[in-house]
Amino acid sequence: MTVKTNMLTAAKVRAINEPGRYADGGTLYLLVAPGGSKSWVQRLTINGRRRDIGLGSCQLITLADARRKALENRLLVFNGGDPTAEKRKANIPTFQEAALKVHADLLPNWKNKAHGKQWIRTLETYAFPKLGSLPTDRVTPADVLGCILPIWNTKAETAKRVRQRIRQVMGWAVAHGYAPVNTAGEAIDGALPKIRRKVEHHRALPYSEVAEALAVADSSRASDAVKLAFRFLVLTAARTTEVRLAAWTEIDFERRLWTIPAERMKAAKDHRQPWSDAALAVLNEAKRLENRSGLIFPSPQSGKELSNMAITKLLRDTGLAERATTHGFRASFRTWADEETSADYAAKELSLAHTVGNAVVQAYARGDLLAKRRRLMQQWANYLTGAAANVVELHAA
Numbered sequence: 001m002t003v004k005t006n007m008l009t010a011a012k013v014r015a016i017n018e019p020g021r022y023a024d025g026g027t028l029y030l031l032v033a034p035g036g037s038k039s040w041v042q043r044l045t046i047n048g049r050r051r052d053i054g055l056g057s058c059q060l061i062t063l064a065d066a067r068r069k070a071l072e073n074r075l076l077v078f079n080g081g082d083p084t085a086e087k088r089k090a091n092i093p094t095f096q097e098a099a100l101k102v103h104a105d106l107l108p109n110w111k112n113k114a115h116g117k118q119w120i121r122t123l124e125t126y127a128f129p130k131l132g133s134l135p136t137d138r139v140t141p142a143d144v145l146g147c148i149l150p151i152w153n154t155k156a157e158t159a160k161r162v163r164q165r166i167r168q169v170m171g172w173a174v175a176h177g178y179a180p181v182n183t184a185g186e187a188i189d190g191a192l193p194k195i196r197r198k199v200e201h202h203r204a205l206p207y208s209e210v211a212e213a214l215a216v217a218d219s220s221r222a223s224d225a226v227k228l229a230f231r232f233l234v235l236t237a238a239r240t241t242e243v244r245l246a247a248w249t250e251i252d253f254e255r256r257l258w259t260i261p262a263e264r265m266k267a268a269k270d271h272r273q274p275w276s277d278a279a280l281a282v283l284n285e286a287k288r289l290e291n292r293s294g295l296i297f298p299s300p301q302s303g304k305e306l307s308n309m310a311i312t313k314l315l316r317d318t319g320l321a322e323r324a325t326t327h328g329f330r331a332s333f334r335t336w337a338d339e340e341t342s343a344d345y346a347a348k349e350l351s352l353a354h355t356v357g358n359a360v361v362q363a364y365a366r367g368d369l370l371a372k373r374r375r376l377m378q379q380w381a382n383y384l385t386g387a388a389a390n391v392v393e394l395h396a397a
Contacts, residue, residue, distance in 0.1 A: 096132035204328030207336035276381030
């Protein structure tokens with residue numbers, strides 16, 4: 001577009017229709033777009049960089065108003081200010097608005113939708129009451145500490161998650177020019193007391209008591225779906241989510257394989273799990289529960305998947321939860337395999353769907369030791385079905 005240097009008048013502004021940039025003198029220009037729209041633009045050098053600043057449409061801003069605003073901006077730059085920064089401030093989101101934006105951006109990348117809900121819920125509970133209405137450029141380290149310190153010693157893990165999520169939101173604000181620094185980052189490190197790390201493992205029964213635990217669960221008032229899901233979980237040493245969402249389409253009866261898809265696996269890749277005779281018996285019994293959901297263990301209430309707490313509730317109702325978690329039965333299996341079998345390390349780890357070795361080892365060891373693991377799972381089932389008479393008695397609540 002052609003730059004013309006004649007001084008403008010209100011009449012000329014109305015008459016000009018040819019696309020181009022028309023100088024009013026100094027730093028102010030009339031910009032006529034190819035479509036005919038007209039707007040005011042000011043060209044300034046700020047901190048050594050040339051910037052074009054839009055001042056608005058000619059339909060809303062008169063020539064006199066544009067000249068006045070241009071003069072204000074020139075004076076601001078002369079005194080060390082930045083009109084573009086001032087303009088950004090007018091659009092700075094509150095912490096809550098920024099958090100909702102970050103959450104929406106992250107949500108599609110989370111495999112576990114429950115984690116997505118929990119991510120925003122922690123901020124709703126611990127951050128929004130104090131930070132929610134503050135513009136992100138006004139969130140101070142003291143404000144962040146006000147959210148974290150009250151729970152730092154009593155709910156350490158929650159406090160760390162809250163801090164990490166506030167840090168993510170403030171990092172987004174810094175990246176978009178809405179905040180000068182991340183006030184949940186290093187700025188508050190020195191104000192947070194050190195917490196002694198206490199390693200807590202999942203509660204797990206001695207493997208000699210697992211058979212009796214199965215018997216206790218079988219005699220409980222839980223639904224058949226929950227009891228069968230729990231038994232299948234123990235016999236296959238699987239994780240709760242893997243079992244809750246297990247579908248008949250994943251079962252190969254001919255090859256006696258359960259192929260769990262990558263989206264349900266912690267390692268994010270398909271996992272083939274062989275099963276024992278006892279696990280096959282569970283599947284055969286579960287056939288009578290089959291419905292349109294295609295799930296092996298559908299909820300008797302909703303007809304869909306069992307709730308995330310269904311098996312945990314069974315453990316609580318029977319008194320088993322005081323000594324074991326659902327995940328703890330994987331530890332019981334692993335301890336039994338270490339102490340009672342000659343199975344090699346890789347077979348034991350792969351039975352738990354753990355990654356074995358570093359990237360180099362994995363590049364060469366590409367098999368999944370299916371035959372060895374099938375023997376190991378059968379040994380586990382044989383141990384459980386024959387050990388009930390030799391275990392310490394557990395009392396249901």
